Amino acid sequence: MADITSDELKQRQQAGETPTIIDVREPWEFEESRIPGAQNLPLGTLPEKLDDLADLKDQEIVVHCKSGSRSSAAKAYLTQQGFTNVRNLLGGIQGYQA
Template sequence: MTLSRRSLMLPLLWSCLCGAALLGSNAMAVVPIDQQTLQSWQKQSSKRPLLLDVRTKEEFAEGHIPGAINISHDQLIKRLAEIGDDRRLPVVVYCQTGRRAALAEAELEKAGFSHVYHLSGDYQGWEKSKQAVTK
């Protein structure tokens, strides 16, 4: 028995439509961004994102990605004003391993930020690949 391309696509289309209905019509997905793309964006004045480290201030002091600002994930809602009013600003979020970043990204999307990115590998991946850090 061979399946047609159409019969294979229908379940996929249905799951996408149902997922969109569950998430709401305004739902956005956080886009992963790799280290090389982030570094390229940081060099371009027109595409420079806000780099948001959502770890604790102690973790941030031990080392962080150059150019990052630190707002702990559990303080983000209270400190949104520090990010600014431009909800179209690209925001790249990272933490140590990804869990806290996911929480922060959800809050940013709820607050109306439309260009939220997650740094692939987070800070652990950044260190592992021997990228520059600021202490």
């Protein structure tokens, strides 16, 4: 699945769409700033949280971090685990807040 830009995500949110957004940063980073509606699942916890995400295997999931590196790894991992519609937020939260 193609990655998503900050502008596209913001437009969709303004239109009332609510894609599942997973912030893979650490909890202290999530506390400092967050995208509305995002849930915090740090990258290192994804393997143990797979069962919690099982219902989302075929739904759109937007993953993000600070700049896009960790979320790129999260997208690759989730895709390897059978998730079919994972999109990385290009530029991460830095791009979203710019």
